[in-house]
Amino acid sequence: MYDSILVPTDGSTEAQNAAEHGVDLAAELGATVHALYVVESRVTALPSDSMAQAAEHDEWKRYGEDVTDEVVAMADERRLEGVGAVRSGKAHEEIVDYAEEADVDAIVMGTQGRDGVGDVILGSVAERVVRTAGVPVLSIRQAKLE
Numbered sequence: 001m002y003d004s005i006l007v008p009t010d011g012s013t014e015a016q017n018a019a020e021h022g023v024d025l026a027a028e029l030g031a032t033v034h035a036l037y038v039v040e041s042r043v044t045a046l047p048s049d050s051m052a053q054a055a056e057h058d059e060w061k062r063y064g065e066d067v068t069d070e071v072v073a074m075a076d077e078r079r080l081e082g083v084g085a086v087r088s089g090k091a092h093e094e095i096v097d098y099a100e101e102a103d104v105d106a107i108v109m110g111t112q113g114r115d116g117v118g119d120v121i122l123g124s125v126a127e128r129v130v131r132t133a134g135v136p137v138l139s140i141r142q143a144k145l146e
Contacts, residue, residue: 019035036068039057110139
């Protein structure tokens with residue numbers, strides 16, 4: 001049914017919890033785990049900022065490699081195949097594109113990550129993925145109902 005599962009992560013506690021769910025599901029099914037981190041592209045109007053922007057991008061890329069390595073290590077602990085990837089762009093677009101290109105069967109992700117407050121106003125990454133992905137999306141809700 002599900003031979004490969006995509007687990008997008010931003011390194012937040014919420015994303016870590018969702019990754020645990022994704023790896024657990026993959027273990028039940030014997031599926032490959034794909035971990036993805038997206039470096040959000042930022043554009044500045046000043047050319048003098050380009051060096052600083054490049055350095056910041058490289059720092060976020062290294063961070064992304066670290067957090068995807070953590071998810072891959074979780075898969076390895078369960079004797080599953082794990083694949084890590086870091087991309088740049090708009091998070092929801094890159095997640096959906098990666099899912100299609102890697103031919104994953106499902107996406108497991110948290111409903112709120114590092115940018116939680118802004119997501120309420122702008123629409124969450126998870127919501128956009130749910131609306132545009134061509135595969136099932138399991139969203140792991142973090143907030144408790146009151």
